[in-house]
Amino acid sequence: MxxxxxxxxxxxxxxFASSPLWECVASLRALQTARDGWHLHRAWCERARARLGERLPADAVELLTALVRPAGYIPDFLVPSPPRRTVPFEDALAQVAASDPEVVARELAHLARHRAAQRGEGRERRRALLQSLVDRPDAGIGPVTDALAAYYRAAVAPEWAxxxxxxxxxxxxxxxxxxxxxxxxxxxxxxxxxxxxxxxxxxxxxxxxxxxxxxxxxxxxxxxxxxxxxxxxxxxxxxxxxxxxxxxxxRLWTSRPTPAAAALAEVLGRTRAALLAQLDLPMSTTQAAAQLALSAPSVNAHLQALRAAGLLTARRDGRRVLYSRTELGDRLLAGR
Known part of the structure; x- marks a missing residue:
């Protein structure tokens, strides 16, 4: 306790704060625990592994999975406290890059000895890898930040919205x-x-x-x-x-096209039907545009039309407006 x-x-x-870096680091744990049976993030893991196989060298994956184990201690320097409510990934990674090498070396040495973190096969290889980082003048901060940046682009950024x-x-x-x-x-x-x-x-x-x-x-x-x-x-x-x-x-990975959504596209048009299906979660115009790979002005026009029809509701969150489906939108999408 x-x-x-x-x-x-x-x-x-x-x-409160949100951090794409925290998601990036924590996702490495999910990546290693979702291999067998049911797992909340399994759908994401299957997509992420396919992208990682194409874009990330095996040694970078080995380094990151040695730093973030399926259980046990996560080095503090990998997850610095967000200084404000929303911190872009690049800014958070700069916090990692600015870590004191002596502190990083101490945390890596602790990780190498941590009983829960070092369970499983390959323990000696992981310890040797961690020691090789400790022995560097920068305690391996350079290779670690490079690997995190490449991993984030491949595995987390496509899902960030x-x-x-x-x-x-x-x-x-x-x-x-x-x-x-x-x-x-x-x-x-x-x-x-x-x-x-x-x-x-x-x-x-x-x-x-x-x-x-x-x-x-x-x-x-x-x-x-x-x-x-x-x-x-x-x-x-x-x-x-x-x-x-x-x-x-x-609900994060459960949104799927339905027969009703396909039929709805004949009435509303493909873009508006896809937008309505996407907004089971509150999103800003920018987020929704990123999900659908469309321009923000175009998406905004569709959002206003759907809102005027009573299918979406809007609320202000700071400088942004977040849109989500109404009960009528839910029923229409479900074909009820």
């Missing part, structure tokens, strides 16, 4: 809960392994740990690929961070 102890100042510094929609939808729900009932209500259903009472967050883990937030606050990071785990980051210089699977993550 991990205990995160709040002060009054920390409660005023609780914030849909992932981001799930993350923003979760944050909107949490902020509404905060407005309705304060921090207590916001934390209530964060994750089955997370509880909040008496100024302390308790996270179920197979080890015991205590951390005083000490006025640093707390960053809550919804992360689709964190499922089914909770990732906790407390070591300085990071802001204490808890990453959890967002609401709606089960």
């Amino acid at each position: 991990i205990h995160l102890h709040f002060t009054a100042a920390d409660l005023g510094r609780v914030r 849909r992932i981001e929609a799930v993350l923003h939808d979760d944050v909107a729900h949490r902020l509404q809960a905060l407005a309705d009932g304060g921090v207590q209500r916001m934390m209530r259903d964060l994750h089955p392994s997370v509880g909040f009472a008496d100024g302390t967050i308790r996270v179920v883990k197979d080890y015991e740990g205590h951390a005083d937030l000490g006025g640093r606050g707390l960053v809550l990071v919804p992360c689709a690929f964190a499922w089914p785990d909770v990732i906790v980051l407390t070591a300085r210089p990071n802001v204490p961070t808890v990453s959890y699977a967002p609401r709606g993550v089960g």
